[in-house]
Amino acid sequence: DGGITQSPKYLFRKEGQNVTLSCEQNLNHDAMYWYRQDPGQGLRLIYYSQIVNDFQKGDIAEGYSVSREKKESFPLTVTSAQKNPTAFYLCASSIGPGPQHFGDGTRLSIL
């Protein structure tokens, strides 16, 4: 079955630590996205990538970094510079303009 796999499902971060969230897709989609979801705020775009080796900042990129070395993979690093990282993180992909398909998310909490 084609889809988007996010791992881990739950992640805990210590103060001053960087953590990386994994996102893999086997849909052969060119574009991939990372969103942050907080209660009552909807989904906010962190980064997106339309092709391999290229990505753009979204509305809330500060404290986050990404890479896109392979078409099927778009990992997100939450750096220690992100002072309020507790949230539900969602990865999505799409074929150019059109509907975005989402993974089942990673919930990040602070220890």
Next chain:
Amino acid sequence: QQQVKQSPQSLIVQKGGISIINCAYENTAFDYFPWYQQFPGKGPALLIAIRPDVSEKKEGRFTISFNKSAKQFSLHIMDSQPGDSATYFCAASKSNTGNQFYFGTGTSLTVIP
């Protein structure tokens, strides 16, 4: 600022009733308007979508009504069922600018048996 405004924040409907969720936008360049359904602990799933060249789209019990002049669109769930209890998000995008979606803040729907 919020590019897409969604209301209500929460909604309680009796089984068999009609659930209505509304969204409004300002940017007339938006040309794709999807609705997503999200269950707890899961990612959003595309429910139904519309483009501004039509005023209504129906898929089963779900209908989108689109009012281009008012810059509003709404989701109607007919014969609401307890299994429809979820959070619903509207979104808007401009297809010629990197497919960036702008999401509403979500509506938590509870259908009472």
